[in-house]
Amino acid sequence: MGGNKGRKLEFLVADWLSRGVRAVVTCGASDSNFIRQLAVVGRMVGIEVHAAVMDLPFDSAAGRPKGHSTYRGNEVLSIQAGAKLYKEADGDWEDMYESMEQISRDLNNEGVFAEVVPVGGSSPQGVHAFVQASKELNETFDTIVVASSSGSTHVGLATAFHGTATRVIGISADPEPTLVEDFAVLSQAYGERTGGLALTKFDLDLRFVGPGYGVPSEGGRRAQQKLLESEGIYLDPVYTAKAFDGFMNLAAEGVLGSKALFWHTGGMPSIFTEFA
Numbered sequence: 001m002g003g004n005k006g007r008k009l010e011f012l013v014a015d016w017l018s019r020g021v022r023a024v025v026t027c028g029a030s031d032s033n034f035i036r037q038l039a040v041v042g043r044m045v046g047i048e049v050h051a052a053v054m055d056l057p058f059d060s061a062a063g064r065p066k067g068h069s070t071y072r073g074n075e076v077l078s079i080q081a082g083a084k085l086y087k088e089a090d091g092d093w094e095d096m097y098e099s100m101e102q103i104s105r106d107l108n109n110e111g112v113f114a115e116v117v118p119v120g121g122s123s124p125q126g127v128h129a130f131v132q133a134s135k136e137l138n139e140t141f142d143t144i145v146v147a148s149s150s151g152s153t154h155v156g157l158a159t160a161f162h163g164t165a166t167r168v169i170g171i172s173a174d175p176e177p178t179l180v181e182d183f184a185v186l187s188q189a190y191g192e193r194t195g196g197l198a199l200t201k202f203d204l205d206l207r208f209v210g211p212g213y214g215v216p217s218e219g220g221r222r223a224q225q226k227l228l229e230s231e232g233i234y235l236d237p238v239y240t241a242k243a244f245d246g247f248m249n250l251a252a253e254g255v256l257g258s259k260a261l262f263w264h265t266g267g268m269p270s271i272f273t274e275f276a
């Protein structure tokens, strides 16, 4: 079904298995691509997957975005793969982090070795996955544009191309300008593990979020139609449509150089989520 989280899970799972982790606990939107891919991988390797979910979690400073979603594509697939979802009424991310910690404590009290997984799999292993992924490119680009949210995709690519002529630009799926501070913390943690450098600056463009995280934008809708009619490629409404909207705008602004790459991060099941 596509999604950048598979690459992260390759390294996360190896770590859990080596340490005898029996259950993992995370949180996110009901329509989370990460929870869906985690659910499948957990099922395959015999690790329980628990997740606190909200249909539309929001950043309290940015406020509750307008809109609601039903028929959530990823949620159906997560349940089918056997994940245990603890659904809460919409609220802010802080509430959901608390629930996630509580679920983990409860499992450990019951004697199940459970561990909390950062949202979106953005741990140093997640960063490593995208440092590795960068090596699969066999051409050189002036600019790489990618959808960005919990950060390990962006941080991994930015780390890989640091000091080269390639500029990595993330198009944010979240409204919080403080997101880059989390990226710096993540980069620091990765740098400490690998003995490499920690980045403090990231090219994160916040202009294309639209109404908020998880709510489709007008520009994103147009970008979806544009790529579909010109290349036959689908984009998801939460991440890649907004990123491609950014990509086209940056191209029009003339900042992409002569050879640019749009890095499609997947997320196809969200196409089957209905927004109102």
Ligand SMILES: *Cc1c(COP(=O)(O)O)cnc(C)c1O
Pocket: 003, 004, 005, 033, 034, 120, 122, 147, 148, 149, 150, 151, 152, 153, 154, 236, 239, 240, 265, 266, 267, 268
């Ligand atoms: C999670 C996700 C992203 C953002 O990746 P992060 O590493 O969380 O920043 C982009 N696109 C899709 C489809 C995703 O599911």
